[in-house]
Amino acid sequence: MTEKEAILERHAVRNYLDRKIDPETVLLIEKKIHELNERSGLHLQFIPDAGNTYDRFMNKTMGLRTAPSVIACVGKEEEDLEQKIGYYGEKLVLYLQTLGLNTCWAGMFNKKAINAEVRKDERLVITIAVGYGKDQGRQHRSNTIGKVTEGKKEQPDWFVEGVRMALLAPTAINQQKFMIRLNEDDTVDFIDRKGPFSQVDLGIVKCHFDIGAGRNQK
Numbered sequence: 568m569t570e571k572e573a574i575l576e577r578h579a580v581r582n583y584l585d586r587k588i589d590p591e592t593v594l595l596i597e598k599k600i601h602e603l604n605e606r607s608g609l610h611l612q613f614i615p616d617a618g619n620t621y622d623r624f625m626n627k628t629m630g631l632r633t634a635p636s637v638i639a640c641v642g643k644e645e646e647d648l649e650q651k652i653g654y655y656g657e658k659l660v661l662y663l664q665t666l667g668l669n670t671c672w673a674g675m676f677n678k679k680a681i682n683a684e685v686r687k688d689e690r691l692v693i694t695i696a697v698g699y700g701k702d703q704g705r706q707h708r709s710n711t712i713g714k715v716t717e718g719k720k721e722q723p724d725w726f727v728e729g730v731r732m733a734l735l736a737p738t739a740i741n742q743q744k745f746m747i748r749l750n751e752d753d754t755v756d757f758i759d760r761k762g763p764f765s766q767v768d769l770g771i772v773k774c775h776f777d778i779g780a781g782r783n784q785k
């Protein structure tokens with residue numbers, strides 16, 4: 568499965584089977600995380616036992632309490648930390664999809680209960696629930712391409728495909744608070760229209776855009 572196919576198949580899944588992730592799959596996850604951490608300087612961590620990470624009232628009503636495992640998204644405090652977490656966290660989410668797993672980004676969780684290593688100069692920004700879903704989730708409602716783009720009127724195919732993939736990106740409460748601007752010289756800017764976790768969203772959106780546009784420069 569390609570990253571693009573993973574984008575098309577991925578949806579947030581909040582209800583999981585009572586099944587631990589297979590040991591050989593865990594090895595693949597650890598390897599991928601190592602590779603992404605080397606590339607990004609982040610400190611993403613696979614936590615095999617989610618424990619009480621999702622014991623908040625809202626988590627229970629939404630179902631996340633059933634997730635067997637969790638990814639802790641940790642990194643050194645710096646200006647673009649949240650965007651970086653979004654970009655590389657989503658690379659991991661798409662990889663997990665190719666392994667037959669399901670995921671849900673989760674900004675709401677119990678910070679005290681999660682068994683993550685957070686060093687002195689680091690911050691735990693967000694989590695990703697992971698496991699075998701009871702179902703595959705469903706397509707979110709979405710803005711149109713016209714609503715999230717601005718700038719140059721003639722949009723080349725690579726740009727349109729990038730935006731199409733960006734509109735399939737998960738965003739907090741499905742807010743899609745971003746704009747993608749095509750400049751006259753064909754460079755692209757991503758604009759944060761501000762909302763909860765919208766900097767993480769923007770990183771996720773960039774990841775999807777790059778895959779759609781066929782530019783994997785990060």
Ligand SMILES: Cc1cc2nc3c(=O)[nH]c(=O)nc-3n(C[C@H](O)[C@H](O)[C@H](O)COP(=O)(O)O)c2cc1C
Nearest residue numbers: 578579672673674675707737738739740741764767
């Ligand atoms: C940054 C971020 C934070 C999120 N936080 C939560 C959360 O705390 N609880 C939850 O149930 N879903 C959470 N989600 C999942 C979104 O609600 C979901 O991705 C969105 O509705 C779009 O649906 P999709 O993922 O199926 O495309 C979060 C998603 C993102 C990107």
